[in-house]
Amino acid sequence: MSSIWTIKEARNWAFSFLKIREDLDEPIKEGDYLLCYVMGMDRSKLLAYHEKELTFSEKSLFIELVKKRAQGEPYAYLTNNKEFMGLNLKVTKDVLIPRPETELLVESALNIIKTFSCEQPIKVLDMCTGSGNVGLSIGYYSSKPVKITLLDISSDALQIAKENAHSLGLQSKCTFLESDMFSKVSEKYDIITANPPYISESDYSGLSIDVKNEPVKALKAGSDGLLYYRKIAEEFRNSIVDNGTLLLEVGDNQAQDVSNLFLKKDLTTWIEQDLAGIDRLVGITKI
Numbered sequence: 001m002s003s004i005w006t007i008k009e010a011r012n013w014a015f016s017f018l019k020i021r022e023d024l025d026e027p028i029k030e031g032d033y034l035l036c037y038v039m040g041m042d043r044s045k046l047l048a049y050h051e052k053e054l055t056f057s058e059k060s061l062f063i064e065l066v067k068k069r070a071q072g073e074p075y076a077y078l079t080n081n082k083e084f085m086g087l088n089l090k091v092t093k094d095v096l097i098p099r100p101e102t103e104l105l106v107e108s109a110l111n112i113i114k115t116f117s118c119e120q121p122i123k124v125l126d127m128c129t130g131s132g133n134v135g136l137s138i139g140y141y142s143s144k145p146v147k148i149t150l151l152d153i154s155s156d157a158l159q160i161a162k163e164n165a166h167s168l169g170l171q172s173k174c175t176f177l178e179s180d181m182f183s184k185v186s187e188k189y190d191i192i193t194a195n196p197p198y199i200s201e202s203d204y205s206g207l208s209i210d211v212k213n214e215p216v217k218a219l220k221a222g223s224d225g226l227l228y229y230r231k232i233a234e235e236f237r238n239s240i241v242d243n244g245t246l247l248l249e250v251g252d253n254q255a256q257d258v259s260n261l262f263l264k265k266d267l268t269t270w271i272e273q274d275l276a277g278i279d280r281l282v283g284i285t286k287i
C-alpha cells in the first residue's frame with residue numbers, strides 16, 4: 001500500500017481485480033468510473049493524464065471502492081448518487097436505485113397535470129416513494145402548482161426522500177408520510193403514482209448480486225409479484241377524487257394481470273410502453 005500509483009497503474013489494477021466478475025460487461029469502464037469519482041475528473045481527463053499520481057488517500061479510497069464493487073455493491077451506493085430525470089439524487093442502501101424506465105411514470109403524470117385548469121394546487125400522492133425520485137421529479141418539472149405527499153413504509157427511505165426534497169428546493173411542496181400502503185392516508189388525491197415492489201419470490205432468487213444488494217422490501221412482492229397491486233386495487237378508492245388517476249409502474253409481463261385487477265372493479269384502464277417497447281405502466285381512472 002505504500003507504493004505510489006499513477007492513474008495508469010490504478011486503472012490496470014482495477015481491471016485485473018474486476019474482471020474476475022464475469023457478469024460485469026465492461027470491467028475497465030467500471031474501474032474508470034470509480035477512479036473518476038475518487039479523482040474528481042471526467043473519463044477523458046483520466047485517459048489524458050495517465051502519469052498523474054494518486055495521493056495516499058485517493059489510492060486507499062479507490063482500493064476500498066473497487067473491492068466493494070467486486071463484491072456486488074452497486075456504483076450508485078458507492079458514490080451515493082443517481083441521476084434520474086436529469087436530477088441528481090442521493091441514494092443509500094435504504095432505497096432502491098431509481099431505474100430509467102421509471103421516468104415513464106413521471107412523464108405520464110406530467111402529461112395529466114398539463115390538462116388541469118384549476119387554480120388550486122394539484123394533489124399528488126407518490127406511494128412507495130423510496131428516494132422520492134418519482135414524486136420529486138413531478139414536483140420539479142410540473143407546469144402547474146402541485147402538493148406532493150411522499151409515502152413509504154420505511155422511515156430510512158423517507159429520510160433520504162426528505163434530503164432529496166431539500167437539495168432540490170422542493171420542501172415547501174412536499175409532505176412525508178410513513179405508512180403501510182394506504183393505512184395512514186386520510187386525504188384524497190388528484191393523482192396517485194406508485195412503483196411498488198413487484199418481483200416474485202422465484203424471480204428474486206435469480207437476480208444478480210448487484211440487485212440483491214438493494215433493499216428486499218423494495219423488491220419482493222409475494223409468490224406472483226402482484227401482492228402490492230392487489231393491495232392498491234383494494235385500498236385506493238377512498239384516497240382518490242372522482243375522475244382522479246392512478247398510475248402504476250409494472251414489471252415485465254405484468255401489465256395485463258395488473259390491468260385485470262382494476263377491470264374486475266369496473267374501472268377504466270390503459271397500458272403505456274417504455275422506450276424499450278415493454279408494457280411498463282398501467283393507468284386507471286376512477287369515474
Ligand SMILES: C[S@@+](CC[C@H](N)C(=O)[O-])C[C@H]1O[C@@H](n2cnc3c(N)ncnc32)[C@H](O)[C@@H]1O
Binds near residue numbers: 181218
Ligand atoms: C420498487 S421500490 C420504488 C422506489 C422508488 N419509487 C423508485 O421508483 O425507484 C418500492 C418502495 O416501496 C416501499 N414499500 C414496500 N412495502 C411497502 C408498504 N407496505 N407500504 C408502503 N411502502 C412500501 C419500499 O420501502 C420501497 O421504497
